[in-house]
Amino acid sequence: MIGALTLLLVFQLVGEVLVRALDLPIPGPVVGMGLLFVTLIVRRGPGEQLRGTANGVLQHLSLLFVPAGTGVMLHFQRLADEWLPLSVALVFSTLLSIAVAALLLQRLTHRTHGRGESR
Amino acid sequence: MTPVLGEIWVYLSATPLLGLTLTLLAYQAALWLYRRANHHPLLNPVMLAVIMLVLVLSVTDTSYETYFDGAQFVHFLLGPATVALAIPLYAQWGRLRSMLVPLLATLVAGSLTAALSAVGIAALLGASRESMMSLAPKSVTTPIAMGVAERLGGLPSLTAVLVICTGILGAICARYVYRMLRIDDHAVRGFAIGIASHGIGTARAFQVSEQAGAFAALGMGLNGLLTAASLPWVLPWLERLTG
Numbered sequence: 001m002i003g004a005l006t007l008l009l010v011f012q013l014v015g016e017v018l019v020r021a022l023d024l025p026i027p028g029p030v031v032g033m034g035l036l037f038v039t040l041i042v043r044r045g046p047g048e049q050l051r052g053t054a055n056g057v058l059q060h061l062s063l064l065f066v067p068a069g070t071g072v073m074l075h076f077q078r079l080a081d082e083w084l085p086l087s088v089a090l091v092f093s094t095l096l097s098i099a100v101a102a103l104l105l106q107r108l109t110h111r112t113h114g115r116g117e118s119r
Numbered sequence: 120m121t122p123v124l125g126e127i128w129v130y131l132s133a134t135p136l137l138g139l140t141l142t143l144l145a146y147q148a149a150l151w152l153y154r155r156a157n158h159h160p161l162l163n164p165v166m167l168a169v170i171m172l173v174l175v176l177s178v179t180d181t182s183y184e185t186y187f188d189g190a191q192f193v194h195f196l197l198g199p200a201t202v203a204l205a206i207p208l209y210a211q212w213g214r215l216r217s218m219l220v221p222l223l224a225t226l227v228a229g230s231l232t233a234a235l236s237a238v239g240i241a242a243l244l245g246a247s248r249e250s251m252m253s254l255a256p257k258s259v260t261t262p263i264a265m266g267v268a269e270r271l272g273g274l275p276s277l278t279a280v281l282v283i284c285t286g287i288l289g290a291i292c293a294r295y296v297y298r299m300l301r302i303d304d305h306a307v308r309g310f311a312i313g314i315a316s317h318g319i320g321t322a323r324a325f326q327v328s329e330q331a332g333a334f335a336a337l338g339m340g341l342n343g344l345l346t347a348a349s350l351p352w353v354l355p356w357l358e359r360l361t362g
Contacts (some may be wrong), residue, residue: 008202011202012199025267025347025351027262027266028198029197029198029199029262030201030260030344032198033205033208033340034340036202037205045209046206046209053203054207057196058322059325060146061318061322062165062322062323063143063193064193064194064318065165065197065319066145066172066190067186067187067190067193068194068261069168069169069283070173070183070187072173072283073173073183074276075276084244086250088244089237089246090254091288092240093232093233093236093258094258094285094289094315095288096232097229097236098293098296098312098314098315099300100232101226101229101315102296102307102308102310102311104224104225105310105311106300106304106307108225109218109306109307
């Protein structure tokens with residue numbers, strides 16, 4: 001597990017260094033994910049240990065958003081002032097983008113099987 | 120408070136231990152509730168944990184900065200967790216390669232819908248420019264969104280909150296949208312929620328199936344790249360266009 005964790009951190013570190021060196025507008029961990037993905041394709045898959053650790057971390061992905069979410073307490077005043085535009089925009093835009101993306105991808109990939117038919 | 124309790128409190132509030140432990144306790148409690156309610160999407164664990172933490176911090180008059188001294192250790196793990204998304208992604212490589220063009224077309228449409236519809240609705244309802252620019256990158260993962268908001272002239276810390284709200288909303292509502300539109304394919308479901316509600320949507324998709332999770336991770340990663348590259352010039356251009 002420590003070996004796998006080290007590997008994840010090394011890829012993140014390389015990602016962070018690349019982002020700064022090349023002045024990319026993308027966060028380091030995303031570049032690290034891309035590099036690890038390419039590495040896995042070249043090496044034809046992750047080892048047992050890496051797979052296990054990754055699944056362990058991703059199972060509790062939700063937990064990792066809690067500290068940033070708690071930052072809501074810094075913005076109570078603005079949220080109280082602009083709650084209507086912000087909440088309507090959030091709800092409608094989120095629903096709309098899920099619907100648009102899902103319908104489009106469904107159409108583009110299931111043309112041959114007939115629309116609306118489940119796989 | 121008795122003097123002894125007061126002393127203990129002074130000690131506790133000065134170490135990172137308290138913020139860290141509180142975060143984990145709140146999450147455990149939230150998970151317990153979520154499981155008791157049979158994984159009902161309305162009881163999203165991130166939302167429950169945040170509500171509990173805000174209540175505890177307000178009641179004890181603890182500042183967010185003090186709390187974050189401890190919670191940053193959890194926050195830090197977002198980095199390696201993002202890197203780890205490469206593994207489920209690789210597991211879906213075969214299917215992914217076969218639908219590359221539809222995925223890219225969907226990405227562009229979904230990404231623009233997410234950003235422009237949010238800004239448009241907020242503008243119609245009279246939001247401030249700062250809020251609109253903080254809202255624009257709400258569908259992508261927190262670190263990218265904060266960087267984009269800063270470039271656009273929004274408030275990065277407000278963006279972090281709006282991003283989390285978007286994630287929770289997507290995680291709660293997606294299943295109803297899919298049921299209504301009769302979308303059954305887990306690859307399609309995952310990709311759409313990943314585009315619209317990033318990591319929290321992805322976390323939710325992993326609870327449904329590994330395939331949904333992998334496609335959500337892909338949607339999240341790609342939308343992060345596209346949004347970072349496109350919004351900083353699309354929005355100023357639109358602003359000039361609409362005066």
